[in-house]
Amino acid sequence: MDALYDQIGSGYDATRKPDPYIRDKLKALLRPVEGERYVDVACGTGNYTLSLAKAGVRIVGFDASARMIATARKKGRPSSHEGFVLADVGQTPFKSAAFDGAVCTLAIHHFPDLMAAFCEIGRLVHPVSGRLVLLTALPLQMKRYWLCRYFPTMLRRSWEQMPDMEKLVKALYVAGFPHIDTEPYEVTETLEDLFLYSGKHRPQLYLDAGFRAGISSFANLADAGEVAHGLDQLAKDIKSGAICDIIRSYSHKGGDYLFIRADR
Template sequence: MSKADLTKQPDQVAAMFDDVSTHYDRTNAVLSVGNAALWRIATTRAIDPAPGERILDVAAGTGTSSAALTRTGARVVAADFSAGMIEVGRARNADNPFIEFAHADATALPFDDDLFDAVTISFGLRNVVDPRAALAEFYRVTKPGGRLVICEFSHPPLPLLRRAYFAYLRYGMPVLARLASSNAAAYDYLMESIRDWPNQTELSAWVRAAGYERVAYRNLTAGIVALHRGTKPLSAPVRTNDHGSTNEGE
């Protein structure tokens, strides 16, 4: 069984998700105590997909979130770094003509500039080796005036709840993972990655630094998850980011 560590090496992360791909959605439902579906609904509403729009769903996994986005007639590219996830997703969504699956690295997306009306990622930015490079790529492929929506685990602002939540991650989740997952060890990484992930304010600063404006976040489930949003300016100067590629900025 494969388990990534906090260096988040792409081959380790991909192998870990390949291992859990078959039972991934079921395990998420169990470990989130049923909240995963509610978080997906909130994310879909925030994206507000319209008929004919083209949306990029990064770290789309098996395409569960992508399928929800197509119900209004939007066309979705479901991108993921795990070949196993893509294989399962293609099989499950074979009858949905509005989803296209693509093998892609979030830090080097194989798409043209200014292509998507919306870019979204749910519970995947935390697993990217360089999240700020990924945000720069999201900005590059977003159309001017287009939107970014990130749904990610975060830090409950209330100290008592935060302590209880991290106690669950440390002691409760491993027990449930052994019962529900094909690779329980992978969920040790999940606990570690959530604990070390920046809080809501810091992630908002990263989104703003990537070039998005009107940046805001909303806590879900008392801050266990946060929904971050931003909009790409209609016109902005071209600049070079720290990773050597060009993108538009403030």
């Protein structure tokens, strides 16, 4: 993951910004207590770390990408006491039970060993009252993205690296988070954080190379030929209006992403 995000990190913040709704939902699920300490796992350039800090959460962020952390540090410190830390999720420099809870946004599919990562997070948070809040996508959700029509190989590779619910539950249970609640999240037209399916209602976004550059699937999992062909067909469907029917044909009620709150 560190090499991938070192590669795309230079222009990452051009399109990847903290979305207010997602920030507020993360905070609501985390239920932070004033004075307690929290951690943003695989924080990237610190967008949500700093946004949560501004919302009153005492939080520190860490990431395995040196470029991402360097960018985060240029933005400031999430608290007066702590900054951003360069660390791998499998082995962090923090003391056991150093935090009262953790958040992780759209990153678990990059963990080389999900079980080891969750166990390390379990070590970091309070053994009785600790909580982990995740935003991720399930393979079943991704199979319903209309992007599959234009970039089938890229989407297949994308959902194949996503842990399914069974694997997530097992890893969370082993890590000491047996109480799990989920809440589907559906992309809106006003979404400000431009991740993979953020263009669900704005298909023209995918025609922008700058937009695609901030998305790991396009940066790491896509074949140039498929992307070129898919973009050409997408542009034609946008121009003709056919994209409206295509988007409707992929509609479903299972959500596009999933919030997960896991408690001790």
